Amino acid sequence: MNIKQADFIKSAVFERDYPEELNHSEFAFVGRSNVGKSSLINSITGRNKLAKTSKTPGRTQLINYFLINKEIFFVDLPGYGFAKVPKEMKKEWGQTMERYLASPRKKLVFVLLDIRRVPSGEDLDMLRWLDHYGTPFKIIFTKMDKVSNNDKVKALKDIRTKIDFHNDDVFFHSSLNNNGKQQVLDFVEQYLNGETE
Ligand SMILES: Nc1nc2c(ncn2[C@@H]2O[C@H](COP(=O)(O)OP(=O)(O)O)[C@@H](O)[C@H]2O)c(=O)[nH]1
Ligand SMILES: [Mg+2]
Numbered sequence: 001m002n003i004k005q006a007d008f009i010k011s012a013v014f015e016r017d018y019p020e021e022l023n024h025s026e027f028a029f030v031g032r033s034n035v036g037k038s039s040l041i042n043s044i045t046g047r048n049k050l051a052k053t054s055k056t057p058g059r060t061q062l063i064n065y066f067l068i069n070k071e072i073f074f075v076d077l078p079g080y081g082f083a084k085v086p087k088e089m090k091k092e093w094g095q096t097m098e099r100y101l102a103s104p105r106k107k108l109v110f111v112l113l114d115i116r117r118v119p120s121g122e123d124l125d126m127l128r129w130l131d132h133y134g135t136p137f138k139i140i141f142t143k144m145d146k147v148s149n150n151d152k153v154k155a156l157k158d159i160r161t162k163i164d165f166h167n168d169d170v171f172f173h174s175s176l177n178n179n180g181k182q183q184v185l186d187f188v189e190q191y192l193n194g195e196t197e
Contacts, residue, residue: 001189005069006045011062013096015103019065019073024192025136026073026105030097030126031112033079036142039175040112041066041074044184051076063100072192075100075107081122101135108191109137110184115147115155115172119162127163139165140184145174 012018029037038051050066064076078097101109109130113119119127130137147155156167171187173180 001069001185001192003045003068003185005067006047006050006074007067008050009065009067009073011064013062015099018063018100018103018105021105022071022073024072024106024195026075026107027188028075028077028100028107028109029112030077030101030109031079031142032081032114032120032122035079035112035114036175037076037079037112040110040140040142040173040184041076043173043175043178044181045074061096063096072188080126081120101129102133107135109135110140110171111137112140112142113159114143115141115152115159116143118158124162138169138171138187139163140171140173140180142173142175144172144179145176 009019010017029041031037034054038053041051042048042053045066045068051064061078063078066074066076068074077100078094080094080097111123111126111130113123127137127139129135144152152172171180171184173184
């Protein structure tokens, strides 16, 4: 897929705030805060400042909707796993994300995992939840520029102590050099084509 246009549409908390559904599935990005969700959206859309990125984890509390090529939505979800916010706030953000996942919106979820970290309990909960509800999802390993090839092999071995996957079924991406961007975009295109067949 070639991204010609990408525009911020709106922020949402409740289902009633979501924009009207389009003909196609939408693509949502989830993962712990700071894993690189906003950076990934900017990288694959080629728009540096589309989604707000932050060095301080836990900044996105809202669901942000972006319209791509006037045809599909990319959805930036609130991150999980950030310790330094009051319990009440954490609960609220979690509910915003869960409401979205549980909503009947037709969606494919990209679950982002930092290549340098063994998946957390919350990451595992997320993957189990998607599996259980039969929500289509794909894993993207982020921040690949931070690991050498040797590190990558070692990291995958550690990650596989927690989750099982085929290297061909996951994506590897870096927002620093955009490596892996095309694979994600090609997948989005294939997925959309599969829907119209
Ligand atoms: N080196 C490197 N840093 C990244 C990458 N992706 C994100 N970051 C950094 O990680 C921090 C969090 O990124 P952000 O996209 O805001 O994460 P989010 O909370 O999941 O939306 C920022 O300081 C980014 O610059 C990447 O692929 N490589
Ligand atoms: Mg973000």
